[in-house]
Amino acid sequence: MDINLKTLISKLNDTTRAAATRAASICLGLGQYEVDVEHLFLGLIEQPGSDLAAIARQCDISLTGLEADLRREVGRFATGSARTPVFSRHLPLLFEHAWLIASLGSGQPNRIRSSHLLLALLTEPSLAQLAQRASKLFARFPLDRLKHDLERLTRGSTEAPEIQAEEAVGAGADAASDLTQAATRATPALDQYTTCLTARARDGKVDPVIGRDTEIRQAIDILMRRRQNNPILTGEAGVGKTAV
Structure with a gap:
């Protein structure tokens, strides 16, 4: 590990x-x-x-x-x-x-x-x-x-x-509600070890990607295929692979 x-x-x-x-x-x-x-x-x-x-x-x-x-x-x-x-x-x-x-x-x-x-x-x-x-x-x-x-x-x-x-309850009802929701989710293991990028984007917690429209569209096109649908991003360090 x-x-x-x-x-x-x-x-x-x-x-x-x-x-x-x-x-x-x-x-x-x-x-x-x-x-x-x-x-x-x-x-x-x-x-x-x-x-x-x-x-x-x-x-x-x-x-x-x-x-x-x-x-x-x-x-x-x-x-x-x-x-x-x-x-x-x-x-x-x-x-x-x-x-x-x-x-x-x-x-x-x-x-x-x-x-x-x-x-x-x-x-x-x-x-x-x-x-x-x-x-x-x-x-x-x-x-x-x-x-x-x-x-x-x-x-x-x-x-x-x-x-x-x-202590979480004392911190406020919202915090307690979040704890309850986390405990009752259908996928607790997935929630524990992964990050939902869709939810983060919906909440405005993901920075916008600027200047990579073509690459993003290409990735979307590949993901929508029935076969050969695993996009691979290659390039020098710092060109924006992680951001895409």
């Missing part, structure tokens, strides 16, 4: 997105070159009421101790950068596996929670090695329970689906 990083970031929920922003801030403040998993989990520890906090509380794992270990590990990273840091190669891998876990865990459109990030960290082999090197406390998280009893472990978390739903 190869998913664009921008797409993966868009799958983060409010808590994990705030943690990612905080991770970048920590990295920048230390003058380090890459935002890595350790920065991200430092950001997650700072998020009140998260899945991570709930799980640590249920399992009697000290987040203070985990934070100290992570800061010690981060202190070993190279410093001296005067530029905006970039994501390390570990974060896209972490986000990708977390999104897979989030998708498999629910039939409804979902977002990446901190529990998904934790489970991805502990189950993806290369990331698991990184976690064990960063802190031995990661080994105390019960992997089997995380896989099969996540709802109970995260009880009381602000990331829990029922809490998210209550």
Whole structure:
């Protein structure tokens, strides 16, 4: 599975997105070159009421101790950068596996929670090695329970689906209506993993294509054929293939 990083970031929920922003801030403040998993989990520890906090509380794992270990590990990273840091190669891998876990865990459109990030960290082999090197406390998280009893472990978390739903209702009737419609659509999987360009165009969310009338008409003609109806757009980079 190869998913664009921008797409993966868009799958983060409010808590994990705030943690990612905080991770970048920590990295920048230390003058380090890459935002890595350790920065991200430092950001997650700072998020009140998260899945991570709930799980640590249920399992009697000290987040203070985990934070100290992570800061010690981060202190070993190279410093001296005067530029905006970039994501390390570990974060896209972490986000990708977390999104897979989030998708498999629910039939409804979902977002990446901190529990998904934790489970991805502990189950993806290369990331698991990184976690064990960063802190031995990661080994105390019960992997089997995380896989099969996540709802109970995260009880009381602000990331829990029922809490998210209550916040959506509080945000207004329109938002609640949108959630209801999304849940009752006839094609939930298609709605979750694809974008309806027809609906976006109808809502004025697609920019107009200028100067490509001939190409568009040719594509339409090909699409209307009974056979040989798959248009192929070729050309140099930047000439407008994606726009067409």
